[in-house]
Amino acid sequence: MRHACFHLLAGLLAACVLPLHAADYRAPAARDDGWPVADARTLHADVARLAALATKIRSGSYPGITSVLVARDGRLVYEGYFNGGDPERLNDVRSASKSVTALLVGAAIDRGLIPGAQAKVYDYFPDKRPLQHPDPRKQAITLEDLLTMSSLWECDDENAFSSGNEERMYVTEDWLQFALDLPIKGFAPWMAKPQDSPHGRAFAYCTAGAFVAGAVVERAAHMPLARFAGEALEKPLGIGHAQWNAAPLGIGMGGGGTRYRSRDLAKLGQLALDEGSWHGRQVISAAWMRAMLTAHARARDDADYGYLWWNFRKPVTGTDEPVWAMGGNGGNYVFVVPSRRLVAVITSTAYNQRYAHPQSQEIFREYVLKALPR
Structure with a gap:
């Protein structure tokens, strides 16, 4: 009987803790900036993982991170600001x-x-x-x-x-x-x-x-x-x-x-994902976008290089799926994953810090990619 009660209690705790954790997730607010928004739960995303990311950043475990945004299928599904970051920054x-x-x-x-x-x-x-x-x-x-x-x-x-x-x-x-x-x-x-x-x-x-x-x-x-x-x-x-x-x-x-602004950086990533198109308008030719996001040089063991865009391989994603990225000092990134129709923005002020790039890539790999299903 004690074992039955224990399992019942454990189940109740799990039922209480997980939804509470997931409840920390908030869908992005609709703004007059051209971004369609959606609740990540409608995409069967692990919103508890996204909420856990926000908690970890606020705890100081990822110093300098000022924003994390995620777009899936052309809709913004996650938007978080930290350490002085805000939508207008x-x-x-x-x-x-x-x-x-x-x-x-x-x-x-x-x-x-x-x-x-x-x-x-x-x-x-x-x-x-x-x-x-x-x-x-x-x-x-x-x-x-x-x-x-x-x-x-x-x-x-x-x-x-x-x-x-x-x-x-x-x-x-x-x-x-x-x-x-x-x-x-x-x-x-x-x-x-x-x-x-x-x-x-x-x-x-x-x-x-x-x-x-x-x-x-x-x-x-x-x-x-x-x-x-x-x-x-x-x-x-x-x-x-x-x-x-x-x-x-x-x-x-x-x-x-x-x-x-972070949302505008996401637009640049979405433009790359959609071969130069934004809301049905061809801003830059698809031919150029394809050439830009083609590997033209081997930058290092874990990355190729297109036209001023990085092409990361397995060490970043954990798989062999290609990830294109804008990358800058401090751990600033716009990641584009064509196979998942995914764009992720990570902004950071950890300039000249050795941990800057590894922590942003960890956020992308362990939280963003694992939260959004294929």
Whole structure:
């Protein structure tokens, strides 16, 4: 009898505790921003897991996380703000901005302002001649080389000794001249050469290259990058508030530091998921979106690289399903999972912290993916 009572009590406790935990979940509020919203419970999501995530963030276990948003099948199903985050906050997503620059390159190509990804970069900057370290191979550098972080410039942000390290660029006045003057890199015996690398490209993370890609868009469009972004991308998506940085001489910073609201970041992810379409309007051509979200270089053992978008593999998801992502310092991410029709935004202020990226990826893997069924 005692055993029966014990099991009955355990069942009652489970019935009380789990719904209470799940009751902490709240469906996103409908706003006049173009986002359809839905209750995750209608999708048979594990809302208790989403509620547990919010509790864990509020406990301080994931420091610096300011928002987590999830969209499934084009509807926002989870929205949480923490540590000073709120719906109107313009999040500094650092290098996730590079992925926006890739979208703007596509918009410029769609408009005939740039002939294509094979356009020669130096052709857009005749006023910057003569150049330091002249070399015919520099004149052959294409926009695609910059978008895939595989140009022959000696530029590596992960190498403090690199001539093109972004910190060296930031202390100069003319960032564009700095980049165009970079020497051709050499390949030490232990370094993979382009011809020996997956996809035929040797990857090296280079913020200066993304900056120059944005400068090409400015030259081609004859307007500031922020204005072109507003007209070609943000206005069609109903994004009314954004902030772009500029280099000391006024060129738009396509390499980092752009600020967007969390819901607007989710729109960028949804645009990628829907091959450039938003509410039935083709904002950027599907052809460009497919090219952008195609692996063009091997970035590291667990990730490939498209056009300024990351393509994570098994270590992030726990499975082999592809996950595309905008990613930036501090653990800022916009994840796109085509196989699940899923977009997830994680914003964070854990800048320059070693735990920043692992904790955001853990949130995505252990909470977002496990809460939403396939």
